[in-house]
Amino acid sequence: MTGRIAFGELLIPVLMVGGTAAYWIDAGGLSLEAKAFPLALTAVIAVSLAFVLVRLLRGRRSEEDGRAEGADAEGAHWPLRAALVLGPVLAVLLWGFLGATLALTAYAAATLFILGERKPLRLFLLPAGLCIALVYLFRSVLYLRLPEGLLGGFGLG
Amino acid sequence: MEFFSHLQSGLDGVLAVEPILLMVFGSVLGIIVGAIPGLSSGMAVAVLLPLTFPMAPLNGMIFLISIYVSVTYGGAITAILLNTPGAPENSVTALDGYPMSRQGRAGEAIGVAIMSSAVGGLLSYIVMLVVIGSVAAVALKFGAAEIFLIAIAGVAVLGAIGSGSPAKIAASGAFGLLIGTIGVVPTGEWRATFDNPFLAEGLPIIPVLIGIFVVSELLLLVGRDYVVDADVTVQRSLGSIFSGFRQALARPVTVLRSALLGMGIGLVPAAGATLAAFASYSLTRRLSRRPESFGTGNPEGIVACESANNACSGGALMTTLVLGVPGSVTTAILLGALTIQGLQPGPQLIYEQAPLVYGLIVAAIVSQVIMVSLAVGAGYGLSGALAVPTRILIPCLMLFAILGAFGSRNADFDVFLMLGFGAFGYLLKRDGYSPAAVVMGVILAPIADNELIRMFQLYGSDWYLAFIQRPIAAGILSLLVLVLLHGMWRRRRTTKLPAIE
Numbered sequence: 001m002t003g004r005i006a007f008g009e010l011l012i013p014v015l016m017v018g019g020t021a022a023y024w025i026d027a028g029g030l031s032l033e034a035k036a037f038p039l040a041l042t043a044v045i046a047v048s049l050a051f052v053l054v055r056l057l058r059g060r061r062s063e064e065d066g067r068a069e070g071a072d073a074e075g076a077h078w079p080l081r082a083a084l085v086l087g088p089v090l091a092v093l094l095w096g097f098l099g100a101t102l103a104l105t106a107y108a109a110a111t112l113f114i115l116g117e118r119k120p121l122r123l124f125l126l127p128a129g130l131c132i133a134l135v136y137l138f139r140s141v142l143y144l145r146l147p148e149g150l151l152g153g154f155g156l157g
Numbered sequence: 158m159e160f161f162s163h164l165q166s167g168l169d170g171v172l173a174v175e176p177i178l179l180m181v182f183g184s185v186l187g188i189i190v191g192a193i194p195g196l197s198s199g200m201a202v203a204v205l206l207p208l209t210f211p212m213a214p215l216n217g218m219i220f221l222i223s224i225y226v227s228v229t230y231g232g233a234i235t236a237i238l239l240n241t242p243g244a245p246e247n248s249v250t251a252l253d254g255y256p257m258s259r260q261g262r263a264g265e266a267i268g269v270a271i272m273s274s275a276v277g278g279l280l281s282y283i284v285m286l287v288v289i290g291s292v293a294a295v296a297l298k299f300g301a302a303e304i305f306l307i308a309i310a311g312v313a314v315l316g317a318i319g320s321g322s323p324a325k326i327a328a329s330g331a332f333g334l335l336i337g338t339i340g341v342v343p344t345g346e347w348r349a350t351f352d353n354p355f356l357a358e359g360l361p362i363i364p365v366l367i368g369i370f371v372v373s374e375l376l377l378l379v380g381r382d383y384v385v386d387a388d389v390t391v392q393r394s395l396g397s398i399f400s401g402f403r404q405a406l407a408r409p410v411t412v413l414r415s416a417l418l419g420m421g422i423g424l425v426p427a428a429g430a431t432l433a434a435f436a437s438y439s440l441t442r443r444l445s446r447r448p449e450s451f452g453t454g455n456p457e458g459i460v461a462c463e464s465a466n467n468a469c470s471g472g473a474l475m476t477t478l479v480l481g482v483p484g485s486v487t488t489a490i491l492l493g494a495l496t497i498q499g500l501q502p503g504p505q506l507i508y509e510q511a512p513l514v515y516g517l518i519v520a521a522i523v524s525q526v527i528m529v530s531l532a533v534g535a536g537y538g539l540s541g542a543l544a545v546p547t548r549i550l551i552p553c554l555m556l557f558a559i560l561g562a563f564g565s566r567n568a569d570f571d572v573f574l575m576l577g578f579g580a581f582g583y584l585l586k587r588d589g590y591s592p593a594a595v596v597m598g599v600i601l602a603p604i605a606d607n608e609l610i611r612m613f614q615l616y617g618s619d620w621y622l623a624f625i626q627r628p629i630a631a632g633i634l635s636l637l638v639l640v641l642l643h644g645m646w647r648r649r650r651t652t653k654l655p656a657i658e
Contacts, residue, residue: 012588015581016332023335027349033613034342037606041335048328055324077380081583084376084551085576088559092572104559108552115379115548127552134556143211144564 009056013049020045083114099149105131160290167515171523176219179212180520183223184528188535190224191231191244198228198244200374202490203366204554206497207561214498215513219520221494222474225487226278226524229430229466230532233270233459238263246430246466249438253451253458260454264394268401269459271532276405277416277464278525281471284420286518289475289507296479296504301611302623302630307482308605310637311426312597321589323645329591333598334605336360343610355570362493363565364575365599369592370490371558372579377586378547398533404456411441411457412464419465423472425640429485430466430473437465474521478502478514481604486593489600497565 020042027038087107095103108127117123138144170176190201201224209217232244237254250270257266299307312330339349340359350356405412418440419433441461442451451458473484474491481502483489495502500510507514562575582592612620624630 009588012584012590013328015584016328019332020335023339023349026351030342030346030348031344033610034344034346034348036613037609038335038338038348041331041338044331045328045335048324048331051324052322052328055322080379081376084379084555085372085580088555088572088576091559092563092569104556108556111552111555112548115551116382117548126549130553130556134560138207138560138564144560145567146560146563 013052016045016049080114084111087111095147095149097149100146101131101135102149104135160287163290163511163515164286164519166512167517167519170215170512170516171219171519176216176516176520177523179216179220180223180524180527181531183220184227184524184531187224187227188231188234188528188531191228191233191247192235192535198225198487199366199370199490201228202487202494203363203370204557204561206363206366206490206494207564209494210497210564214495214500215516217498218491218494218513218517221491222517222521223524223527225491226467226470226521227528227531229463229470230271230274230528231535233274233463234267234532234535237266237270237459246434246469247462248431249434249462250459252438253453253455256452256454257456257459262397262454264397265401265404266456266459267532268398268403269405269456270401270463271398271529272402272405273412273415273460273463274467274532275525275529276412277419277466277468278470279522280413280416281420281423281468282518282521282525285471285475286515286522289479289514289518292475293479293504293507298629299480299504300623300627300630301608301615302627303633304481305605305608305612306624306630306633306637307426307480308601308608310633310640311482311601312594313637314426314640321591325589326591326594329585330594330598333595334602335598337599337602338606340603343607353570355566355568359603360599361565361571361574362496362600364562364571365578366490366493366596367558367562368575368578369582369596371554372575373582373586373592375551375554375558376579376583378551381547395533401456405460408457408460411460415441415461415464416468419468420472422465423469423474423484424476425472426476426480426482426484430469433469434462434466437461471521474517478506478517479504481506483597483600486596489597492600 023038024042027035087110091103091107098106105127108131109123112123112127135146139146186205187198187201191198202221205224206221209220212220228244229246232247233250233254236247236251237258240251240255240258254266254270257263312334337360339356340347341350341357342348347357355361415437418437419430422433422436423430438451438458438461441457442448445451445455445457447455469485470488473488476482476484477488477492479502481492483492492502495506500506500513558575558579559572562571563569565571582595584590585592585595609620612623616623624634
């Protein structure tokens with residue numbers, strides 16, 4: 001009757017349940033009008049996830065439950081993926097101090113390096129050139145105000 | 158007479174230097190993006206959407222429309238040359254296109270694809286030009302109940318017609334709808350904002366789109382050296398491409414039928430071009446005198462899917478503009494773009510912003526012509542050098558994503574939100590859930606929620622009777638139930654389609 005469930009397969013249900021619970025922590029005191037639609041949606045989420053869990057427990061998996069191409073190799077690559085997501089977090093936290101161009105250049109260079117680029121010129125020129133070009137593009141086209149940080153005085157921040 | 162004056166205003170808005178340059182630029186970008194497997198039209202439009210902020214509304218939409226309609230051209234080229242569709246809607250093109258390429262008929266196949274796409278797209282947008290006013294007149298009769306049902310249909314249809322577990326798609330769609338209700342309610346209450354001012358207006362759509370469409374795809378690419386593992390040089394000539402043009406035009410019935418089918422499917426919220434391509438291919442094969450020849454290099458297979466997938470964009474755009482409900486996931490992003498420009502899609506838009514709406518349709522028609530010439534050049538000049546190293550592609554696109562997410566409100570919060578949805582989107586794809594359903598839910602939730610609250614205010618405790626007593630609402634509800642039941646019945650049989658984008 002029961003099948004083994006990999007931890008990864010429970011991640012999305014846990015996230016959805018957690019997200020829904022967090023939603024209701026803040027929204028629980030609303031009027032009935034404001035709660036009606038979310039309540040109905042919560043019921044749908046609960047029933048759908050119940051179906052998913054029952055299928056998982058019964059060990060029934062079909063092509064329908066299939067995973068994305070390349071997903072199975074993820075075990076070896078989760079640190080890279082984590083770095084790809086956490087890297088920009090760090091860059092954004094630091095760009096108030098370093099300036100957007102420097103922070104993003106450092107992020108891009110670090111990403112190139114961890115993804116396997118080893119040629120020194122490419123590691124420096126590509127991120128620097130790309131960042132400067134993109135920051136200039138977004139500033140001049142979108143009038144985007146990016147943090148200038150240390151290099152603000154040189155117009156490069 | 159009103160139609161001609163709207164048409165004239167549309168032409169005036171489009172036939173100027175800046176819009177034409179934007180169409181050319183957008184078409185070039187779209188073909189390039191379409192030709193790179195792993196980069197979908199949704200991704201292209203999501204990444205480039207922030208560039209339209211400072212543009213005039215019509216110019217911004219022209220730019221995005223040009224990208225949207227040209228991606229399938231580029232995707233067909235790689236489907237034919239490399240057996241790797243550049244976009245999901247080109248999956249079927251590879252079934253006959255790649256065998257033709259291997260038979261030394263790559264140029265011919267590319268020509269067939271280009272001309273079929275162009276004719277399908279032209280027909281679709283010309284029909285749209287003529288009927289959109291009438292459709293808007295009907296849509297004006299829609300009340301809260303009708304709009305609520307159509308908004309829900311936009312998510313529910315994904316579950317009925319998409320591949321993947323229905324329970325997972327339902328959970329994804331419902332979760333997307335739930336988080337889409339975050340923000341200030343029409344009753345004045347703050348719902349699930351945690352007193353965060355950045356959430357007062359609800360989840361900002363740009364970071365969500367970029368996260369789910371761009372960042373999650375990049376996370377999937379990690380671990381692969383190249384997006385395309387091939388290095389193929391294929392012989393083709395301009396003469397063979399033009400020969401392909403003639404082959405497509407020699408099959409007018411298939412082109413017309415496929416275009417009409419594509420357009421019809423595009424009108425259904427969330428159906429998308431992939432479904433249109435598959436449905437058209439299946440129908441054409443069934444009606445063919447030589448069905449066994451499909452999949453071995455029959456040009457008619459390419460005609461069927463390319464005509465349909467491009468025609469679908471016209472239907473999807475009409476649904477988006479007239480009903481305010483996305484006809485596909487990519488048009489959901491266009492819907493977001495309209496909202497950012499301060500425009501509210503819906504039947505009123507057709508009357509209040511007629512120059513913009515008709516200008517958009519005219520731009521889509523003109524783009525088809527521009528794209529034929531660009532696509533011929535791309536088809537001729539493109540070699541197997543589409544093997545883009547992911548170690549270069551990933552950081553480049555991440556930089557675009559970061560700046561694009563930050564650029565919408567100059568808020569660090571939006572970058573964090575984008576990254577969060579990127580990680581979430583990756584996990585959804587990995588485990589067979591539907592990121593498209595989440596995105597549709599986030600976009601449609603405010604519409605559905607507002608209309609439901611309006612129903613409470615209009616009908617009181619008998620609000621549910623509106624779904625039965627109003628004929629249009631009852632009709633939509635019946636259709637929705639039929640589609641869902643058909644989807645369940647179909648699953649019990651066989652058909653598997655690739656995931657709807």
